[in-house]
Amino acid sequence: DVKVTQSSRYLVKRTGEKVFLECVQDMDHENMFWYRQDPGLGLRLIYFSYDVKMKEKGDIPEGYSVSREKKERFSLILESASTNQTSMYLCASSFTGTAQETQYFGPGTRLLVL
Amino acid sequence: GNSVTQMEGPVTLSEEAFLTINCTYTATGYPSLFWYVQYPGEGLQLLLKATKADDKGSNKGFEATYRKETTSFHLEKGSVQVSDSAVYFCALRLWGYSSASKIIFGSGTRLSIRP
Numbered sequence: 219d220v221k222v223t224q225s226s227r228y229l230v231k232r233t234g235e236k237v238f239l240e241c242v243q244d245m246d247h248e249n250m251f252w253y254r255q256d257p258g259l260g261l262r263l264i265y266f267s268y269d270v271k272m273k274e275k276g277d278i279p280e281g282y283s284v285s286r287e288k289k290e291r292f293s294l295i296l297e298s299a300s301t302n303q304t305s306m307y308l309c310a311s312s313f314t315g316t317a318q319e320t321q322y323f324g325p326g327t328r329l330l331v332l
Numbered sequence: 333g334n335s336v337t338q339m340e341g342p343v344t345l346s347e348e349a350f351l352t353i354n355c356t357y358t359a360t361g362y363p364s365l366f367w368y369v370q371y372p373g374e375g376l377q378l379l380l381k382a383t384k385a386d387d388k389g390s391n392k393g394f395e396a397t398y399r400k401e402t403t404s405f406h407l408e409k410g411s412v413q414v415s416d417s418a419v420y421f422c423a424l425r426l427w428g429y430s431s432a433s434k435i436i437f438g439s440g441t442r443l444s445i446r447p
Contacts, residue, residue: 222375260421260439261376276434308375319425320366321435323375 221245222324224309230330237296239327241309248314250292251321252276252284255306267292268314299331334359338422338438345412346446353407353441355396355422363424365389365398365405366435370419379407379420414445 225240241250249268253261253276263276265284273284281303285293292311296303306328310321339354357363364383368376380389385400394409405422422438 258439261437263434266434310376319364320378320381321376323368323377325373325375 222309222311222322224307224324224327226327227325228328228330230332231296231299232332233300235296235299235331237299237329239294239296239307239309239329241292241294241311241324242290243292243311243322244290245311245322246289247311247322248289249312250286251310251312252282252292252294253308253310254278255308255326261308264294299329301331303329304331305329334363334424334426334436336422336424336436336438338420338441341419341440341442342444343441344444344446347414348411349445351407351409351412351416351443353420353422353443355405355407355438357403357405357422357424359403359424359426361426362400363426365396366423366425367394367396367405367407368421368423368437370421370440372418376421412443412445414447417443417445419443
């Protein structure tokens with residue numbers, strides 16, 4: 219079974235702190251994604267990566283950056299956390315390039331910024 | 333632009349009732365369509381998918397048919413169980429200019445089943 223793990227299930231941070239969210243997948247997937255999930259808004263794509271050291275902005279990249287130094291690991295960085303970044307963060311991964319392509323999700327990290 | 337619209341929840345049904353969750357989409361080209369489910373405290377997981385018009389996806393008693401003429405992908409189940417209580421997301425996938433294709437999700441529909 220595909221496994222996508224996220225470093226924390228719950229995090230509490232203060233405004234202005236630098237926050238790191240880690241995601242690891244064990245299926246050699248090329249693609250990895252970071253979403254945030256908010257009530258009534260569904261999932262919104264923050265960043266994605268289709269290869270090591272490659273990244274592309276999603277729909278809401280402002281205030282975030284990412285790092286992909288190894289194929290299995292994709293990190294989301296909040297450079298200076300703000301209260302409007304309180305949310306559920308979901309990581310996902312997938313293979314590339316077929317109509318059947320689906321994404322596999324981690325359990326999520328619920329972040330509270332005070 | 334490309335988007336997915338699904339019925340707002342919450343939807344509350346009694347056990348063994350018939351379920352329909354409506355989903356319509358707007359997309360350029362011919363997207364693949366998906367239903368994902370999120371059980372309490374978990375991430376999303378794929379429930380079913382369809383990649384071309386008139387395809388029917390099915391899994392765990394759920395079904396959805398890709399209707400190009402009505403741009404719809406409604407989720408149905410004939411007899412729901414308490415264990416089906418979850419949030420359901422309709423989604424479409426487009427081929428992007430990079431090798432990673434993006435998925436566009438609907439806002440989710442929360443389903444609660446009463447025993």
